[in-house]
Amino acid sequence: MTALPPFQTVLDEHSAAVMAILRGAVGRxxxxxxxxxxxxxxxxxxxxxxxxxxxxxxxxxxxxxxxxDHHRAxxxxxxxxxxxxEVATEDGIPERDPGLWAAVGTLPPKQRAAVAxxxxxxxxxxxxxxxxxxSPEAARRSVHEGLKRLRKExx
Amino acid sequence: MTTATKAPIEKLKARAAAEGLLxxxxxxxxxxxxxxLLAKTERGLVRVGLPNQDADELLVxxxxxxxxxxxxxPRELDEVRxxxxxxxxxxxxxxxxxxxxxxxxxxxxxxxxxxxxxxxxQTRSYTEMARKAGNERAVRAAGxxxxxxxxxxxxxxxxxxxxxxxxxxYGGGLPMKxxxxxxxxxxxxxxxx
Numbered sequence: 474m475t476a477l478p479p480f481q482t483v484l485d486e487h488s489a490a491v492m493a494i495l496r497g498a499v500g501r502x503x504x505x506x507x508x509x510x511x512x513x514x515x516x517x518x519x520x521x522x523x524x525x526x527x528x529x530x531x532x533x534x535x536x537x538x539x540x541x542d543h544h545r546a547x548x549x550x551x552x553x554x555x556x557x558x559e560v561a562t563e564d565g566i567p568e569r570d571p572g573l574w575a576a577v578g579t580l581p582p583k584q585r586a587a588v589a590x591x592x593x594x595x596x597x598x599x600x601x602x603x604x605x606x607x608s609p610e611a612a613r614r615s616v617h618e619g620l621k622r623l624r625k626e627x628x
Numbered sequence: 629m630t631t632a633t634k635a636p637i638e639k640l641k642a643r644a645a646a647e648g649l650l651x652x653x654x655x656x657x658x659x660x661x662x663x664x665l666l667a668k669t670e671r672g673l674v675r676v677g678l679p680n681q682d683a684d685e686l687l688v689x690x691x692x693x694x695x696x697x698x699x700x701x702p703r704e705l706d707e708v709r710x711x712x713x714x715x716x717x718x719x720x721x722x723x724x725x726x727x728x729x730x731x732x733x734x735x736x737x738x739x740x741x742x743x744x745x746x747x748x749x750q751t752r753s754y755t756e757m758a759r760k761a762g763n764e765r766a767v768r769a770a771g772x773x774x775x776x777x778x779x780x781x782x783x784x785x786x787x788x789x790x791x792x793x794x795x796x797x798y799g800g801g802l803p804m805k806x807x808x809x810x811x812x813x814x815x816x817x818x819x820x821x
Contacts, residue, residue, distance in 0.1 A: 479652075479691040479698035488633045496632075508636045509643060516649045520696055 480519055484512065487529050491536050497574055497589030498540035507543050511536045530603030533596075537586045537604060544582070576626055577619075584619030591616045641701050651695035653704035656683065660716055661804050664781075666705045669694060672726030673708055675778050678800035693731060712781065718811055721748035723782045731778040735761055739773035746787045749812040753791040775799060781808075 491511055495504040514535050522531065577588055583605065590601045602612040644650045652674070654667040662679025665686055674694060677686045691698050702709075707725065714720035727744075729737050742760035746752050758770035774785040780799055786808045790796045798805035809815040 476688070476692050477696035479687045480696055481654075481687070481698055481700050484637065484699070488637060492633050492636070505636045505639075508633070509640045512637075512640050513643060513647070513649070516644055516697055 477519065477522065477525060480516060483515070483519075483528055483532070487532050488512075490529060491532055493593050494533060494586070494589045495536055495540060497577060497593030498537070498585055499543045500574070500578060503543050503547075507536065507539045510539045510542075514539070527600075527603050530600055533590060533600075533604030534606060537582075540586065541582045573623075573627070576623055579626070580619050580622060584615050584622065587612055587615035588619040588623070641699055644697075644699065645701065645704065649697055650699055650701060650704070651697035652690050653699060653701035654687065654690075655700060655702035655705045655709070657705075657709045657712065659712065661800065661807070664712070666708050666712075667698075668705060668708065669728045669730075671728035671730070673779055673782060674728040674731060676780050676782060678780055678804070680801055681799070708782075715781070716811070721812075725782060727779060727783070732773070732776070735763065735766065735769060736773040736776060738762060739770050740777055740779075740783050740785075743774065743777070743785055743788060744783045746784055748784075749814055751787045751789045751793075751809070751814055754788055754796065755791055757788055771796070787812075787814075 488508075492504060492508055495507045495511070499507055511532065515532055524531075577585055579585075580588060586605055587601055590596045590604055591598075596604070598609045598612045598616070601616070602609040605612060605615070607615075641650065645653070648670070652667055652669055654665060654675075656663045656665050658664075659679070663683070664679065665675065665677030665681070665683040666673070667675040667677075667686075667690055675686060675690060677683050687698055711720055711723050711725060715723070729740070732740050738761035739757050742757050743752075754767050754770045754774070755764065757774070758764050758766045761770060761773075763769075774788050775797060777783055777785040777799065780786070786798060786805045788796065795802055795805055806815060
């Protein structure tokens, strides 16, 4: 077993990624609360953690659960998207298109998390798989299904 | 830390402290000798890192020996910082801080507790400290205990000299030991190392 690094290191290295996926999954307003819940849960469990090889995946799994809790608590409230503007961004940062991310928020939890992790946090399929606790193939499928659904909804 | 995470991280730390999840709080502070690392637990001050010590290594060591729930939380160390500032200004001759001794065991801890009772502006020899800790012949071990003091400055190992008055050693370097003793009015700056 490798020694656990000081939790501050974990926070420094992964807080931006956790915030990015939470913003994708629950939107800006809910993200701050989910962020705190995620890291409090992580801090609580941290001393008992025995595999430190994928701290990011571990944190994203917790964040994913907190995002689901958040949606459950608020009830599934789909955000209608009437019209999607086709605007190119200079740097490809998706937050500039709130309509798209609102639509991502209406996906079923697993697809939503997979799409947010893939395009919000730019994670490869194997890390998404680690975060969601599924196989890389299933992660790929969730991203694919999510995209298909988005295309249909936004068409 | 990006601006997006700054406020939620502040709130997170406040909540962690309130829920008893902040096992080791730390901060760094300036001193006349360079930056100091200060770390405390719920029992009290557990570690002071001197300017020539690697703060990252000390934090990794605290994570392994105390708890991995180590978070930077400057506010938790306000009182420690306040007393150290006053000390360096020559305005404080007695620290009134709870201490966590857990990083030293057995004979070493007895030596350090004896050192902690040496008054401001006075010095003792390594031999006296060995005797106070219950083994007069363990002078070398007493020296080692001084050298491994996890809470220097506050537990004043700089007040321990060789028999005869030579400075001996110091984890923060001899110029710092000399400077502290001058601050306390013990040395006039002419002592040989």
